[in-house]
Amino acid sequence: xxxxxxxxxxxxxxxxxxxxxxxxxxxxxxxxxxxxxxxxxxxxxxxxxxxxxxxxxxxxxxxxxxxxxxxxxxxxxxxxxxxxxxxxxxxxxxxxxxxxxxxxxxxxxxxxxxxxxxxxxxxxxxxxxxxxxxxxxxxxxxxxxxxxxxxxxxxxxxxxxxxxxxxxxxxxxxxxxxxxxxxxxxxxxxxxxxxxxxxxxxxxxxxxxxxxxxxxxxxxxxxxxxxxxxxxxxxxxxxxxxxxxxxxxxxxxxxxxxxxxxxxxxxxxxxxxxxxxxxxxxxxxxxxxxxxxxxxxxxxxxxxxxxxxxxxxxxxxxxxxxxxxxxxxxxxxxxxxxxxxx
Numbered sequence: 001x002x003x004x005x006x007x008x009x010x011x012x013x014x015x016x017x018x019x020x021x022x023x024x025x026x027x028x029x030x031x032x033x034x035x036x037x038x039x040x041x042x043x044x045x046x047x048x049x050x051x052x053x054x055x056x057x058x059x060x061x062x063x064x065x066x067x068x069x070x071x072x073x074x075x076x077x078x079x080x081x082x083x084x085x086x087x088x089x090x091x092x093x094x095x096x097x098x099x100x101x102x103x104x105x106x107x108x109x110x111x112x113x114x115x116x117x118x119x120x121x122x123x124x125x126x127x128x129x130x131x132x133x134x135x136x137x138x139x140x141x142x143x144x145x146x147x148x149x150x151x152x153x154x155x156x157x158x159x160x161x162x163x164x165x166x167x168x169x170x171x172x173x174x175x176x177x178x179x180x181x182x183x184x185x186x187x188x189x190x191x192x193x194x195x196x197x198x199x200x201x202x203x204x205x206x207x208x209x210x211x212x213x214x215x216x217x218x219x220x221x222x223x224x225x226x227x228x229x230x231x232x233x234x235x236x237x238x239x240x241x242x243x244x245x246x247x248x249x250x251x252x253x254x255x256x257x258x259x260x261x262x263x264x265x266x267x268x269x270x271x272x273x274x275x276x277x278x279x280x281x282x283x284x285x286x287x288x289x290x291x292x293x294x295x296x297x298x299x300x301x302x303x304x305x306x307x308x309x310x311x312x313x314x315x316x317x318x319x320x321x322x323x324x325x326x327x328x329x330x331x332x333x334x335x336x337x338x339x340x341x342x
Contacts, residue, residue, distance in 0.1 A: 116160035116217040117146050123249065124149070127256040132263055145201045151209070151259050157201035158213040158252075163189040167221050187230035191238055198242035211243040215252055222248035 117135075124133045124147055137148035137155070148155040166189055169182035193214060201212045216222040225235050225246050239246050247255060 116162040116215065119217045119249070120147055120158060120160050120215050120252075123252060123256065127253065127260060129263075132259070139201075139203055139206055141203075143200050145212075146215070148208075149256070149259055151262055153207075155206075155208045156211070156213060156259075157197075157208055158215050159197050159201060160215045160217060161190075161193040161197075162217055163193065163221065164218075165189075167224060170224065183224075183228055184230075186224060187228045187235055190225055190228075190235050191230045194235070194239045194242050194244045194246075197244045202243060211245060213252075213255075214239065214244050214246045216246060216248055219248050219250065222246065222251075 133149045135147050138144050145157045146160045147158045166186035173179035197212050197214050
């Protein structure tokens with residue numbers, strides 16, 4: 001803008017110099033004054049435009065700075081997210097390796113039994129109070145059952161069984177022949193478990209009920225127990241005949257809820273005598289209160305009759321006072337006064 005101003009001033013001077021004869025001598029000061037005014041207006045306009053341009057440039061710089069800051073923040077968040085994704089990917093890979101190790105551990109029958117016992121104990125802990133069950137209950141014969149639930153003063157023995165080896169053979173069978181062979185082996189294992197539980201953990205003379213529970217800690221394995229048969233007899237019927245009830249995690253949870261309600265009802269029945277005694281004392285208190293309330297009612301009735309009697313006497317006394325006032329005004333008229341104590 002300053003350069004443009006200088007160019008305009010130079011052009012004006014050149015016009016004056018090159019055309020001196022065109023401007024009359026008398027009009028030179030006037031023309032110079034107008035030119036100075038025009039140049040002053042031009043300078044002010046150029047200054048204002050420069051100020052507006054500077055302000056706009058400052059706004060553009062501010063927006064560019066904010067944009068750069070926001071871009072930097074977004075980039076930082078993107079890198080953080082990528083880091084979290086990388087960490088999560090590493091965690092998933094590690095869990096996959098651990099799952100493979102766990103699967104290898106499950107191949108050992110002892111480890112599978114330990115996992116089944118842990119799952120059973122955790123379910124018992126979540127549903128029943130500590131006094132409602134015991135784990136690793138030992139009989140006088142030295143046999144130990146995984147858990148025993150107290151119900152009605154007696155014990156329900158629960159033993160965890162996890163026949164996974166032949167179940168995996170069923171799942172991995174490539175043809176009908178191998179599948180049928182694996183199913184027969186699986187059914188034989190389950191029947192052996194049923195016989196063992198029925199013989200070992202149903203001991204009525206030591207406080208157990210006349211049935212026991214075989215806990216299968218996997219729904220898929222439990223479904224095969226319900227589906228398959230051994231020696232042309234369904235496994236479930238074999239279990240019921242042996243007084244052994246197969247249960248999965250879902251059915252076990254429902255059964256434990258039933259036991260929980262039974263324990264509550266048993267506790268109520270146990271405290272029934274105390275409740276009846278309390279009700280008897282409460283009845284006596286109500287009877288005494290009724291007698292006292294009746295006496296209070298009689299007193300209130302007597303007070304009401306006395307109140308009515310006093311009201312009638314007060315009315316008669318007021319009437320006599322009015323007659324006395326009338327006698328004071330007219331001594332010749334002397335009516336008889338009524339007795340107040342009548």
